[in-house]
Amino acid sequence: MLELMPLVLFVAVCVVLLLGFPVALSLAGTALAFAGLGLGLESLGVDANFNAGYLAAYPNRLYGIMTNTTLLAVPLFVLMGVLLEKSKVAETLLDAMALVFGSRSGGLGIAVTLVGMLMAASTGIVGATVVTMGLMSLPTMLKRGYSPSLATGTICATGTLGQIIPPSIALVLLGDVLSSAYQQAQLSMGIFSPKTVSVGDLFMGALVPGLMLVGLYMLYIAFTAWRRPESAPPVPREALMDELGHTQGLGILLLKGLVPPIVLMVVVLGSILAGIATPTEASAVGAFGALVLALVYRKLSLATLRDVLRSTTRVTSMVFLILIGAALFSLVFRAYGGEEMVTALFEQMPGGVVGATLIVMLVIFLLGFILDFIEITFVVVPIVGPILLAMGLDPIWLGIMIAINLQTSFLTPPFGFALFYLRGVAPDSVTTASIYRGVAPFILIQLAMLLMLALFPGLATWLPAQFG
Structure with a gap:
């Protein structure tokens, strides 16, 4: 029984999380309880296979977390996204996109997809994007004759794009964890x-x-829209302008609502890709740019700024508290020999690295039903990442596969987080069955994307190789 303690520890954490306790406290509290159990058994002369030396590394881990410059990008990217949301910049952008594409069949859905992509990239938080897009676009889509399933499926799917579209908080956190896992894998080799x-x-x-x-x-x-025109009808531009309450010309609205946010995203992402700025530096530029846009649009008041700073502080505190708890959990897991257990399990698994990767992806997919991407990134990836990378997987490819896998998990009925978020803001006339039907085609699209990445890893590795 004692040799199975790493597995018992992992199951115990999942049970505590399902009981509804805060994630960070669940990780740290369960780890401390099992660490105390291991030390207690050793003091009684029982060989619990617990190496207390791992716990001595915890102060250094905490210091490393607090001095990690990469993680500075998290509060700045959150600040940028919350500013764009609270100052109504995203709402103006949606109006502009709707006027450009809405006069064509399916155009309103395409506009929602593009705006959702930009919102998801800027906030990086699935719940915030789905709720915001649901409140802004779902009533208009339903009023203009869109089928409930297509409208809700589009909003849920675009809301999960924050997992994969850069600059994304999920990728910032995943990149930091994968970098440590990659270094550990190389040292083991x-x-x-x-x-x-x-x-x-x-x-x-x-x-x-x-x-x-x-x-x-x-x-x-x-x-x-081509096969079933009645499910995504075109919207006359004049009618849409009247409904949205815009008296300005289309050109002025596009100039005000479309150009500035897109320029901001291009500057932030372009500076990173061109090597001009690090992600942390680019996040500071993005936060400052979002503040300037809010001032230009005259949407920034003291009350709004207070809400923005409170939301940013709340999310940032949650992320770092989870990271501190996950660091303790990881050390206790290794102290019980969990890393050796997982390594031995993967080595005995049929199919070699392919079989091990499939099992890890399946486990991450299932955990996505009960855990957010932050918990999975900080708890699961440090355990399985070094082992998979030591087996020869490319770290960039593995990171993209994990991100899209989690994105699919958050969209899959009946437990997908995105479905719960939209259900909370959707009108009663939209049934839960309609939401489930709506996301099914998008789930198939994401599974197809995972398959393409598995068959053609260059889709994820070619661009980084070109930039050196």
Whole structure:
């Protein structure tokens, strides 16, 4: 029984999380309880196979977390996204996109997809994007004759794009964890000058698959509008302008609502891809740019700024508290020999690295039903990442696969987080069955994207290689 303690520890954490306790406290509390159990058994002369030396590394881990410059990008990217949301910049952008595409069949759905992509990239938080897009676009889509299933499916799918479209908080956190896992894997192979994986590498690797997903979403919406025109009817531009309450010309609205946010995204992402700025530096530029846009649009008041700073502080505190708890959990897991157990399990698994990767992806997919991407990134990836990377997987490819896998998990009935978020803001006339039917085609699209990445890893690795 004692040799199974790493597995018992992992199951115990999942049970505590399902009981509804805060994630960070669940990780740290369960780890402390099992650490105390291991020390207690050792003091009683029972061989619990517990190496207390791992716990001595915890102060250094905490210091490393607090001095990690890469993680500074998290509060700044959150600040940028919340500013764009609270100052109504995203709402103006949606109006402009709707006026450009809405006069064509399926155009309103395409507009929602594009705006959702930009919102998801800027906030990086699935719940915030789905709720915001649901409140802004769902009533208009339903009023203009869109079928409930297509409207809700489009909003849920675009809301999960924050997992893969850079600059994304999910990729920032995943890049930091994968870099540590990659270094650990190389050290285990006897490479004492290990290479690292930067967040910029992961951004570049995610760009092609992310844009392909957006393109496939829009192709599906256009195909549905062609096959069933009644499910995505065109909206006359004049009627839409009257409904949105815009008295300005289309050109002025596009100039005000479309150009500035897109320029901001291009500057932030372009500076990273061109090597001009690190993700942390680019996040500061993005936050400052979002503040300037809010001032220009005259949407920034003291009350709004207070809400923005509170939301940013709340999200940032949650992320770092989870990271501190996950660091303790990881050390206790290793102290019980969990890393050796997982390594032995993967080595005995049929199919070698392919079989091990499939099992890990399946486990991450299932955990996505009960855990957010932050918990999975900080708890699961440090355990399985070094082992898979030591088996020869490319760290950038693995990171993109994990991100899209989680994106699919958050969209899959009956437990997908995105479905719960939209159900909370959707009108009673939209049934839960309609939401489930609506996301099914988008799930198939994402599974197809995972398969393409598995067959053609260059989709994720080619661009980082070109940029060196």
